Amino acid sequence: MINIRRAVPWVVGGLVVLGTVCTATRGYVRRQMPLTRGDSLWRLTYSVEFRARKAGAKVLVGVPADTRRARVYRQDLIYTGLDPVRSRPSRASNREVELVALRRGPYTLTARFDFHLSPRELSRSAEPSGQPSAEDRAAWLRGTKTIQVASPPVAEVLASLRREGARPADLVERLFEYCTSEIESGDNDAPQDAAGVLTAKRGTPLGRARALVALCRAGKVPARLVAGFEIQAGEEVRPRVWVETLTNHHWDSFDPVDGYSHELPHTFVPVRRDGTEIVRLTDAEQAAVTFSLVRLPPSPGIFRSGVRAHPLEILDLTRLPLEMHDVLAVILLMPLGALVTAVFRTVIGVSTFGTFTPTLLALAFVYNDWRTGIFTFVVTLGLGLVSRSLLDRLKLLMVPRLSVVLTLVVWCIIFSLSLLDYFHVASSTQAVLLPMVILTMTIERFYLTTEEDGPRYAVQLMAGTTVVAACCYAILRWNEVGDLLLAFPELHLFTMAALVLLGRYTGYRLSELRRFRDFLKTET
């Protein structure tokens, strides 16, 4: 006992010192990392304004793709009244965020992407691979309204440039030469479609790109348009369009406007392949999309050697793909949720159903819209309790009885979802995956507590569970701390120090100050 008393401050002190050392080391290493010449950080911002003509209007926001020399390390979307939808990957595997308007009316949306641009290779596998399916290949050879593959001007130009026995790559080279040197660049009144451009020998940047795509496709080389940005300092940023062609299982890039071929400068960041719009809207009017680009101050921690990663980089969580960051941040916030639970139980003396039930409920609400979550939770709990008390008359054995309740819980969750969807409160693709086993056990415990200790105590436990869950929810939603923990996961050494201290907290719980209040009666 005496040993423990002595050991605890040492353990806590050790954890704090270790935490400080680890955090400081990481901070120092980040700062000391060599700043490679030419590396830069940028923030690209889209501001979107539109009026939804009806509920269900969609916004598809293109996310800048990672290339070998550009990497998005952070993305933020700011909006209200829109509901994010998990979208299926498109043919060209574009990254995009799909949002649905919950009702008609005006909306604004801001999307921010911070990325790292380097003249060196940051990673090898970021480029799209050139192994399309037959169906995709056919789509990249087909004509469209503005890319008139079968039109006479296209056939004419192609015939004049085609040589017998030439390889596709050589043909593409000639076609590109033609589009850069023979076609003049024109203003906004110049033709925009492939046939028009080839006839007039003049075209807008988009028109010239379409002309090249049409010629390639007519020459049986799969080709597509790419919309993206050229990253450079400047007042106004406008998306650019260029062309990608597939030869020898490899996509090559061509920019007929500035004449870059095969390899574009590292400042070109593609956003949407096989398309021309960065932000797409459906059922919307009065849409205004503006873009801005600012250079961020250098933050050496972001710059990494990339290609041949040092094993020590396993310790760097920020290097993991952007898509994983949110999930990782929430997982890293879980110990803080547990810390909150520990404070509530040992310092305040709030009792709950199950130790980590509140934390798990909060976690489920973080992954969903909390209103949908609470609605589903209350409905499930209510119906579950009613059916549990009816079920009691059947005198079922425990495991089958719990399984019946579980089945009812599943039904409740599924039909609550369906109901919410019917009233357009939430989109159906957004599943409310409440922890069903936890809910089942909560129903069972609530019922047993009501029977054995009275409804008052059961409600008290439920209230405690709700309060702790709400606090855990607030913690788990704390993005800034989540990002910080992602950068410095060793900060949890401090969490552990706090938990060890709490574990040896022998003071009175707040609830005991009330419980033992009658000791004062003996005091007079």
Added chain:
Amino acid sequence: MSRTARQFWAWPAQLRRHGVLGINARNADYVLCRNPRAHYPRVDDKLLTKQICETHGIPVPATYRVIEKAGDIAKFADLVRDRPEFVVKPAKGAEGRGILVVAEHDTAEFVTSSGERLPLADVQYHLSTILSGLYSLAGQPDRAIVEQRIVRHAAFDRVAVGGTPDIRVVLYRCVPVMAMVRLPTRASRGRANLHQGAVAAAVHLGTGVTFGGVCQNRAMENHPDTSEPIAGLAIPSWDALLAAAMNLAEKLEMGYLGVDFVLDATAGPVVLEANARPGLAIQLANRRGLLPRLKRVDAEPEGAIPPERRRELAVILAEL
């Protein structure tokens, strides 16, 4: 500090002055430090506790049957045919849950001590819920004990409503440090469990006479149902009870322990169960905190305290 604030809560300094042991301190400083995890089954499993008691001559209610398999449930009416009255309880139950007291029965119908009539099927269902672990601590499969029903000692007739009172002795390092008698009320539905609404009176360690009292965490001098004073009752066979408690604590090898007794009209004090985390309301019943007594025991040299010394200490502690 206003006068009204005092009625709603006590300040930590005030509780400290009274030596009140809080739940965190109990767990961190006493339960975790003095009760080896490996010995928990000895108190959590009542069958094991009973076995240890029987081996060392500590009186317990006689075990009639142990129901372990679903097959035994089917034969239940046969198994208890020759026992007019008995108690069914889960071996690993907590807080008096899942206990069924049968006062009389025939093969088809069972009458509980509270007069409720249960068909055989209901009793069998109750047994199956016990076996499936509904009342056991972590929900593990359990066994049901069928044992002798205790006949209430006449000493408590006027202050026990609907059930049998029990006597809790808290021991630290095998020294009795505090005791109370828990009396069932209507609110507790015959169960002698404080958090379900039973009333408790402190028992003086030296004399075995009751004083003080608590109900629902409030100081209370009279039984809430009968309005009889609960102080001034002498517990019969007090010395034998204390001796049995000390003996059991030693055999269980648990440093911080609560032992529950019931007084049988003929056999005297018999051990009902032991508890590795005895509750703290006993302090309210005593109007005294546990801490000064625990510290006094810790002032004794580390190691086993001889039995004669323990008895002396109990008397000294009673005055702290």
